[in-house]
Amino acid sequence: MLQYNELSADPNAQTLKSIYVYEAPVRLWHWVQAVAMVVLVATGFLISYPPPSVGGEASDSFLFGYIRFAHFTAGYVLAIVTVLRIYWAFVGNDYAKQLFVVPLWSRQYWREMWHEIRWYSFAADKPLKYGGHNPLAQFFMCFVLMVTTFFMIATGFALYGEGTGEGSWANVAFGWVIPLLGDSQAVHTWHHLGTWVVITFTMIHLYAAIREDITSRQSIMSTMVSGYRTFKD
Amino acid sequence: METFYDVLRRQGITRRSFVKFCSLTATSLGLGSAFAPRIAHALETKPRTPVLWLHGLECTCCSESFIRSAHPLAKDVVLSMLSLDYDDTLMAAAGHQAHAILEEITAKHKGEYILAVEGNPPLAEDGMFCISGGKPFIDKLKWVAKDAKAVIAWGSCASWGCVQAAKPNPTQATPIHKVITDKPIVKVPGCPPIAEVMTAVVTYMLTFDRIPELDRQGRPKMFYGQRIHDKCYRRPHFDAGQFVEAWDDEGARKGYCLYKVGCKGPTSYSPCSTMRWNEGVSFPIASGHGCIGCSEDGFWDKGSFYDRVTQINAFGVEGNADRIGGAVAAVTGTAIAAHAGLTALKRARLDHGTGFDRNGEETGQRRDPQGGRRPAETAAVDQNTGRGA
Ligand code: HEM
Ligand code: HEM
Ligand code: SF4
Ligand code: SF4
Numbered sequence: 001m002l003q004y005n006e007l008s009a010d011p012n013a014q015t016l017k018s019i020y021v022y023e024a025p026v027r028l029w030h031w032v033q034a035v036a037m038v039v040l041v042a043t044g045f046l047i048s049y050p051p052p053s054v055g056g057e058a059s060d061s062f063l064f065g066y067i068r069f070a071h072f073t074a075g076y077v078l079a080i081v082t083v084l085r086i087y088w089a090f091v092g093n094d095y096a097k098q099l100f101v102v103p104l105w106s107r108q109y110w111r112e113m114w115h116e117i118r119w120y121s122f123a124a125d126k127p128l129k130y131g132g133h134n135p136l137a138q139f140f141m142c143f144v145l146m147v148t149t150f151f152m153i154a155t156g157f158a159l160y161g162e163g164t165g166e167g168s169w170a171n172v173a174f175g176w177v178i179p180l181l182g183d184s185q186a187v188h189t190w191h192h193l194g195t196w197v198v199i200t201f202t203m204i205h206l207y208a209a210i211r212e213d214i215t216s217r218q219s220i221m222s223t224m225v226s227g228y229r230t231f232k233d
Numbered sequence: 234m235e236t237f238y239d240v241l242r243r244q245g246i247t248r249r250s251f252v253k254f255c256s257l258t259a260t261s262l263g264l265g266s267a268f269a270p271r272i273a274h275a276l277e278t279k280p281r282t283p284v285l286w287l288h289g290l291e292c293t294c295c296s297e298s299f300i301r302s303a304h305p306l307a308k309d310v311v312l313s314m315l316s317l318d319y320d321d322t323l324m325a326a327a328g329h330q331a332h333a334i335l336e337e338i339t340a341k342h343k344g345e346y347i348l349a350v351e352g353n354p355p356l357a358e359d360g361m362f363c364i365s366g367g368k369p370f371i372d373k374l375k376w377v378a379k380d381a382k383a384v385i386a387w388g389s390c391a392s393w394g395c396v397q398a399a400k401p402n403p404t405q406a407t408p409i410h411k412v413i414t415d416k417p418i419v420k421v422p423g424c425p426p427i428a429e430v431m432t433a434v435v436t437y438m439l440t441f442d443r444i445p446e447l448d449r450q451g452r453p454k455m456f457y458g459q460r461i462h463d464k465c466y467r468r469p470h471f472d473a474g475q476f477v478e479a480w481d482d483e484g485a486r487k488g489y490c491l492y493k494v495g496c497k498g499p500t501s502y503s504p505c506s507t508m509r510w511n512e513g514v515s516f517p518i519a520s521g522h523g524c525i526g527c528s529e530d531g532f533w534d535k536g537s538f539y540d541r542v543t544q545i546n547a548f549g550v551e552g553n554a555d556r557i558g559g560a561v562a563a564v565t566g567t568a569i570a571a572h573a574g575l576t577a578l579k580r581a582r583l584d585h586g587t588g589f590d591r592n593g594e595e596t597g598q599r600r601d602p603q604g605g606r607r608p609a610e611t612a613a614v615d616q617n618t619g620r621g622a
Contacts (some may be wrong), residue, residue, distance in 0.1 A: 060473070186535075
């Protein structure tokens with residue numbers, strides 16, 4: 001865990017001009033899952049609202065089949081990189097753990113959270129410096145995005161297991177989700193609602209990343225490319 | 234004690250018909266012909282099992298379906314003549330006579346009889362909304378269930394609650410697994426279930442003396458293991474992307490998939506697309522109408538049968554996932570735009586006022602010779618927390 005001291009969230013950020021924050025596997029994971037999410041949202045909506053009917057013989061076309069196939073493939077990709085990302089939280093650097101462990105027990109964390117809220121509501125002049133995530137970002141990353149990702153994987157594979165059938169791994173591992181949420185149609189509804197959480201998260205994520213990149217004292221966008229956080233002052 | 238076979242012979246059934254029935258049963262259960270002799274043997278040697286059929290809050294469509302079974306032997310012979318000892322709506326006896334049979338069987342065959350329940354008990358007002366034999370149905374149900382070997386929940390009413398349990402469920406109609414918790418319960422959902430499914434489930438339990446293998450939700454796997462959609466003959470059109478867009482359009486005439494007009498086949502577990510209805514004549518999709526999901530928990534509370542993305546009735550909101558999610562995203566988008574505007578405004582003021590650009594370099598345009606702190610200096614001590622930032 002990162003140590004929180006009296007001065008700032010991240011002591012490294014006080015002394016160094018640049019910190020290696022996101023190791024290569026984290027960066028790779030980030031961009032793969034970002035692409036997977038975009039594909040999942042797009043094909044997901046096409047599953048709910050299929051494109052206009054194609055004509056001709058049924059055997060000439062497999063349009064909806066391919067749309068669903070793309071969704072399931074992206075779903076598998078997302079699930080696999082998520083598992084690998086969890087593995088990396090164990091073996092990677094301290095910053096790699098931030099997605100999964102939020103120091104809710106630390107007073108310092110909440111004080112800095114308050115500062116971050118003030119910064120976003122224009123009440124504070126400057127954000128604090130962080131190597132990894134600021135407290136607000138970390139909170140959203142873990143409790144909104146990661147939780148939703150797990151939820152989407154669980155409900156997604158529960159639905160997938162309906163097609164692959166009784167005894168398939170997806171049905172065995174995730175079939176219990178269906179009675180838990182009511183019935184199959186209810187799982188579709190929850191899966192669909194989760195899609196909107198992903199969309200809303202991504203909107204805020206992109207806005208915050210671009211805004212912070214411009215207004216804060218640290219690099220943001222380039223950090224997810226190079227891995228280094230550099231400080232401007 | 235009498236065996237099934239004894240009773241059969243007494244009823245004038247020939248050995249030949251009996252063997253035929255055994256083969257038929259084996260086939261309908263998907264067991265293969267090798268099982269026919271085993272079924273015959275079981276029926277010849279096992280004492281017969283009484284079945285008691287109770288009716289609660291219901292529309293009796295399960296009974297209506299049942300008595301139209303395409304397997305008359307199963308329905309008439311096994312149930313009406315052999316085993317169905319009590320069924321208020323079908324039996325000849327009525328009133329005290331009928332009640333006496335119930336008392337007799339529950340006493341004489343303690344722990345041996347099968348209880349089949351159609352409908353469900355309403356629990357509000359101490360069960361006042363369904364009175365049978367002068368008493369709340371819930372009392373009768375609990376009394377008969379107490380010494381039953383196993384319980385069959387007929388239809389969506391007994392299994393899930395069905396339309397009488399639709400919001401706001403004024404009578405508090407409750408599926409039976411919520412009131413009978415100490416017995417194995419076989420759910421046979423559907424509104425109604427298919428007749429052949431009903432007879433096959435009872436026959437299985439009578440001949441093999443055990444309940445069929447159940448899925449996670451307590452339904453026999455052999456009939457509820459797959460969705461309508463998995464065996465629908467319109468499925469090739471689904472995969473091809475050929476849909477009925479509106480009633481009576483070209484696609485409807487061509488028999489395209491009914492997904493876009495709300496077919497619930499992809500979310501409904503029932504063998505309608507394989508066994509079909511009315512002696513295998515048809516099923517809704519074959520008649521050009523989507524499945525409404527009548528075998529599913531909560532199908533009555535999810536809005537229109539013609540919507541693919543259905544209604545949500547939780548947290549006091551009404552709307553589908555897209556209306557709710559879309560509203561949240563729109564509010565977020567507006568907030569982001571407003572926030573971005575304020576951010577730009579603030580930065581513009583900062584830049585011009587201080588004489589330093591955003592990186593803290595001198596711009597030579599300081600307007601206020603006295604003030605204007607260099608951003609980097611502000612950073613040294615955080616004004617707001619008083620701590621170093
Ligand atoms: C964040 C990630 C995901 C998003 C945004 C997403 C989005 C969607 C959407 C919008 C639907 C349509 C729901 C409906 O209205 O019926 C859907 C359906 C589905 N999704 Fe996902 N999904 C995600 C992840 C997954 C995963 C990981 C899987 C696992 C393979 C998966 C499997 C499915 C399946 C099987 C269906 C139903 C397809 C059908 O009914 O033909 N999804 N998804
Ligand atoms: C395609 C546009 C995207 C861009 C430009 C982008 C950019 C970034 C950047 C710059 C960071 C690093 C933030 C920092 O410096 O602390 C980041 C982190 C992150 N992004 Fe994205 N992102 C995109 C899409 C997404 C999507 C679609 C998701 C998931 C829905 C996502 C999930 C995350 C997560 C979970 C992190 C935290 C990584 C960690 O702590 O290990 N991103 N993103
Ligand atoms: S008509 Fe209904 S059950 Fe048949 S393929 Fe289309 S969606 Fe599936
Ligand atoms: S096709 Fe659907 S709505 Fe019709 S009886 Fe079967 S499960 Fe019920």
